[in-house]
Amino acid sequence: MTNPSTEKPCPFCNGTDLDPNRWGMGGQYTLCKTCGAFGPDASSGITWNDRNGQENKGEKQ
Ligand SMILES: [Zn+2]
Known part of the structure; x- marks a missing residue:
């Protein structure tokens, strides 16, 4: 189950x-x-929703 909200x-x-x-x-x-981009969880201090404008792009294709 996803929770897009x-x-x-x-x-x-x-x-x-x-x-x-x-x-x-x-x-x-x-x-x-x-x-294919992905975002780490709170354990790294960066959530998906915080990634806007950041350099940490993961494996963007
Ligand atoms: Zn995307």
């Missing part, structure tokens, strides 16, 4: 086809299924 659109492609329940990299993260 808590996730902002992808900061890179503006897509809303997000999977906020991915697990890996030591925690939960959000994956953009449109462009």
Whole structure:
């Protein structure tokens, strides 16, 4: 189950086809299924919703 109401659109492609329940990299993260960008969880101090305008782009394709 996804919960798009808590996730902002992808900061890179503006897509809303997000999977906020991915697990890996030591925690939960959000994956953009449109462009492949992903955001780490709060354990790294950066949430998906905080990524706008930041340099940490993950694996943007
Ligand atoms: Zn995207």
